Amino acid sequence: DVFTALCKMERLAKFEMIMKVALEEYVLDLRNQMEIVPTELERFLTDVRYQAMKSNKEHFVENPINAFHLMYRMYNRWSRISNLIMCDECLQNQAAKKYVDTLSRFGLDTHLNATEKDVIGTAMALIRLWYVYNLDTELLIRGQIMDTITDPLTSSDVFFITDIADEQNHHYAAIKWLEALLKTKESTADNEDNIKEVHVVRRLASAYDKYGMPWKSLEILQRYNEFDSSDEKVKENIAYFRGKLEKLPMSDRTKQLTFDEPKTREHYYSLCRGHVARPTQILSELKCVYKKSILPYYRVKEEIMNWKPRLSILYDVVFDDEANVFKEFAMSNLHRSGVVLTENTAGFSEVRISETAWVSDATIPMAKKLSKRVEFITGLSTQQYPVVSHAEFFQIVNYGSGGMYEEHLDPFGYLMSYGRAFRPADPQDLQGSGDRIATWLYYLSDVRAGGATVFTDLNVTVPVVKGAAAFWYSIDRDGDLEQTTTHAGCPVLLGSKWISNKWIRETGQIFRRLCGKTPKAPDDI
Numbered sequence: 110d111v112f113t114a115l116c117k118m119e120r121l122a123k124f125e126m127i128m129k130v131a132l133e134e135y136v137l138d139l140r141n142q143m144e145i146v147p148t149e150l151e152r153f154l155t156d157v158r159y160q161a162m163k164s165n166k167e168h169f170v171e172n173p174i175n176a177f178h179l180m181y182r183m184y185n186r187w188s189r190i191s192n193l194i195m196c197d198e199c200l201q202n203q204a205a206k207k208y209v210d211t212l213s214r215f216g217l218d219t220h221l222n223a224t225e226k227d228v229i230g231t232a233m234a235l236i237r238l239w240y241v242y243n244l245d246t247e248l249l250i251r252g253q254i255m256d257t258i259t260d261p262l263t264s265s266d267v268f269f270i271t272d273i274a275d276e277q278n279h280h281y282a283a284i285k286w287l288e289a290l291l292k293t294k295e296s297t298a299d300n301e302d303n304i305k306e307v308h309v310v311r312r313l314a315s316a317y318d319k320y321g322m323p324w325k326s327l328e329i330l331q332r333y334n335e336f337d338s339s340d341e342k343v344k345e346n347i348a349y350f351r352g353k354l355e356k357l358p359m360s361d362r363t364k365q366l367t368f369d370e371p372k373t374r375e376h377y378y379s380l381c382r383g384h385v386a387r388p389t390q391i392l393s394e395l396k397c398v399y400k401k402s403i404l405p406y407y408r409v410k411e412e413i414m415n416w417k418p419r420l421s422i423l424y425d426v427v428f429d430d431e432a433n434v435f436k437e438f439a440m441s442n443l444h445r446s447g448v449v450l451t452e453n454t455a456g457f458s459e460v461r462i463s464e465t466a467w468v469s470d471a472t473i474p475m476a477k478k479l480s481k482r483v484e485f486i487t488g489l490s491t492q493q494y495p496v497v498s499h500a501e502f503f504q505i506v507n508y509g510s511g512g513m514y515e516e517h518l519d520p521f522g523y524l525m526s527y528g529r530a531f532r533p534a535d536p537q538d539l540q541g542s543g544d545r546i547a548t549w550l551y552y553l554s555d556v557r558a559g560g561a562t563v564f565t566d567l568n569v570t571v572p573v574v575k576g577a578a579a580f581w582y583s584i585d586r587d588g589d590l591e592q593t594t595t596h597a598g599c600p601v602l603l604g605s606k607w608i609s610n611k612w613i614r615e616t617g618q619i620f621r622r623l624c625g626k627t628p629k630a631p632d633d634i
């Protein structure tokens with residue numbers, strides 16, 4: 110997959126530049142051979158010249174609308190063009206051979222090519238961002254997200270996106286998007302793609318019908334017919350819906366359009382938007398301190414976000430060049446992030462859209478350095494041994510377009526002993542090192558918007574601040590799970606989010622995390 114990591118999408122945008130050059134050469138060669146250049150190819154080349162100029166700019170795909178445009182073009186248009194050039198008999202042609210050669214000379218690996226899953230992934234990203242951040246649908250279609258503006262979504266883009274939304278049971282979104290598209294159609298004379306207002310009207314009517322509101326479909330069509338009665342299809346549709354409605358009992362005519370995202374996630378979304386206020390009583394007890402480390406000369410800026418369980422943000426704990434070393438390492442080692450799914454199985458799932466690389470302290474000196482820093486600041490051991498380690502390898506993560514990680518707890522053990530039926534992926538490892546006692550999360554990048562780490566029980570939103578780290582205990586001093594450390598990584602709205610996790614295990618901390626005066630005493634690090 111490509112959509113699952115922003116850095117892969119950036120590579121894809123660069124890849125397109127090379128494809129564009131190869132295509133230009135191909136057209137030139139055809140002309141020199143006095144061959145006919147297919148009009149589709151000519152038209153595409155004009156478009157792609159203009160597009161690739163923009164998509165080659167840095168940070169381009171960090172905008173999810175751009176990410177969608179790029180993927181859509183790659184999957185739908187480039188693949189058609191490639192088929193056109195590389196058909197069996199065409200490959201006899203010198204120009205076509207050269208085209209293929211140029212691509213392979215640049216080592217363009219096929220797995221970087223966009224697949225259907227990628228286009229769907231970037232379309233779903235737009236839907237997700239729209240409902241999580243309450244984005245204005247019309248503005249979004251016009252290409253605006255917050256204060257950034259880019260190429261609008263065309264009518265056929267919106268048709269594609271709403272089809273995906275419908276398939277994935279986001280019917281509310283599909284209807285709202287079509288309604289907004291209709292409004293933009295009404296307010297502009299734009300009729301690109303030959304998609305006219307009437308086409309949108311009929312789609313919207315059909316979407317309402319599928320949703321179980323055929324009377325709304327009828328209403329929409331009738332309204333359109335009053336204004337323009339020349340369309341025969343609309344008249345047919347009106348007759349069809351009249352007939353359908355007559356057969357429908359009155360009791361089935363009451364359904365209204367309602368927001369269909371699970372209610373349980375609404376709180377998580379509010380936190381992502383930064384809209385949850387905490388009680389003044391709690392806020393008044395929080396503070397910022399210069400925290401002592403285990404080195405006598407080293408102190409760090411700590412913002413305490415919660416006392417029990419202890420949750421803090423540490424500032425200026427990783428420098429830009431250090432973060433770059435991690436990112437560089439990760440870029441060539443990324444794989445889709447896994448999650449524990451069921452008994453004994455780990456896997457990929459839609460709850461986590463990102464890619465991951467693991468790095469041990471022995472692999473690169475920077476990993477050792479940053480591990481040690483965690484140890485200096487927290488006082489906990491991060492020592493790695495061949496068998497039983499005190500902490501895990503660093504997990505470096507890059508999120509994808511609209512990428513997020515839904516609510517979860519970091520320790521594995523709760524899967525075993527806290528009422529859930531299934532066991533962790535690697536019980537042997539847990540027997541040796543114990544469970545994840547604490548999480549240290551380095552923020553290796555800034556983002557323009559979104560992507561906060563939110564704690565849904567504590568009502569804490571930790572923003573993405575490059576150079577900072579979040580640190581919290583997931584298991585209390587008594588060895589019990591801190592259920593309230595349930596947290597999530599919010600969808601990234603604008604930007605490329607990089608983090609690196611260090612999970613600290615129970616073993617090795619016995620003389621480092623001392624008991625409190627009472628079994629449940631808050632941590633005081």
Ligand SMILES: O=C(O)CCC(=O)C(=O)O
Nearest residue numbers: 514561562597598608610
């Ligand atoms: O990306 C984030 O903000 C949270 C990530 C996280 O919770 C995890 O990787 O376990």
Ligand SMILES: [Fe+2]
Nearest residue numbers: 517518519596
């Ligand atoms: Fe986590």
